[in-house]
Amino acid sequence: MAELLVQAVISGVLLGILYGLIGMGMNIIYGVMRVVNFAHGEFMMLAAYLSFWASHAHGINPIQSLLLTVPLFFGVGFVLYYLLVPRLLQAEDPEMASFLTFVGISLVLTTLILLVWGADPRSVPFPFKRVSVSWGGFFFPLGRLISAGFCAAVILLLILFLYRTYLGRAIRAIIQNREAVAILGIDPHRLSALSMGIGLLLVGLAGSLVVLSFPAITPVMGASYTLVAFVVIVLGGLGNPLGALVGGLVFGLAENLGAVFFPAALAPVIAFLILIIMIFWRPQGILGRP
């Protein structure tokens, strides 16, 4: 039993780091623009399918495909900001307008994936020779280990960026006080577009890496990842990029530990129960401010 638990903790942490990365992207976008990217999971699936395509058509493995998805998604986010967000923020009801817009984008992306790659599940060939490595009597699934390693490195870089560079500090600043950045000479639209680019870059990265953990992908999987991202940022604290990492770990652990005691199908239920408890106990999230 103890071994099972440890195994679940390992699994939960490895996945939780990936969830954290997904949530951090959504949280930066939400924090800076007060817009929830309801197409977050769909963007992630798009990146996953691009990795699938790169792998099938050109023999490029998912990690190499990051060279494609990361700059591409950054560019898409940057452009998408200027196309959409200034208009949305001027709408009479910005929340509803942005909700509808991003749900619309999620439908467009899902349909696009359906049109290009069809409805059948696709799988990305596992690029490594060994499926898992064992250490101290425990098994570490290699795909998840490598993906978690990548995510952890990116999260570390992101934290250094947010806390050690002018641009990163400006992003944290605009999250706290949108009105005050312009008087310091910072162009709030440009900063927001960069943040949107970074948000999508992170989810593009997560999408390319997720196939190492879950090799089978379908066009409709996006919605569940959007939900994961949303739960993760509510757990960790809305608008707090670091909170998303904590939220991701909590979610990953809950899902995997839950599967030890209950049927695996109940795992998401447990995760959502935690969300409900959190909303009652600490609605601002673990690292959020009331």
Place this chain on the structure above:
Amino acid sequence: MTIVAAREIEVSYYGDILVLQGVSVEVEEGKITIVIGPNGAGKSTLLKTLYGLLTPRRGRILYRGEDITGMKVHHFLSKGLAYVPQARSIFPELTVRENLLLGCWIMRRDGKAVQEALEYVFSFFPMLREKQRAKAGTLSGGQQKILEVARGLLTHPEVFLLDEPTATLAPIVAKEIYAFLENLRAHKTTVVLVDQNVKQAFEISDYVYILELGRNRAQGPKAMFQGKLREVIQDWLDYEIPGG
């Protein structure tokens, strides 16, 4: 010489309701100009319009003779104009130092200039040096305002616009801020100060504008109003309490 001017500006927040109905001001370089007036006179609106936060429907904003009407807010600081709004403009979860570093945004590529700028404001406000690692949100109201004032000065602006910097502050802190602003005159910095704290603002002023209901009511050098402040304020009170 006039450094900043508003010419006949009209501003509305909503439809045809004009908050400023053709206000004009001329700000003399290196002097302290104060804008006073009763509540709702449009003082803050004037300052926001001077700084590009509001665009006038009619009229022009000039800086050193150049028409800057409609210029985006984030271009003002590199032009040489800094602004401290009435509403809180610090970033509470960032440290004092990070708040100051962001005040150096426009010279962020010049590490030496940033260091010098920090030393410059620390020399005025040693409290900021001591508290630089504290989160700005943990400072007292007065300390936060000092941080905002200091942050505005990092880039050595030629014109410094302040909207009620001492509102809600303890008298001792207010006194410190006025003394500091008065000191700026020696540094050739032009100050435009909007204030409810008429008496203290008047003390440090060189030139006075009085607004009322979105119009210029009176203006002139400090000497013109010396000894008449009481009348002026009484006038507002009479106005604000009909029949009073």
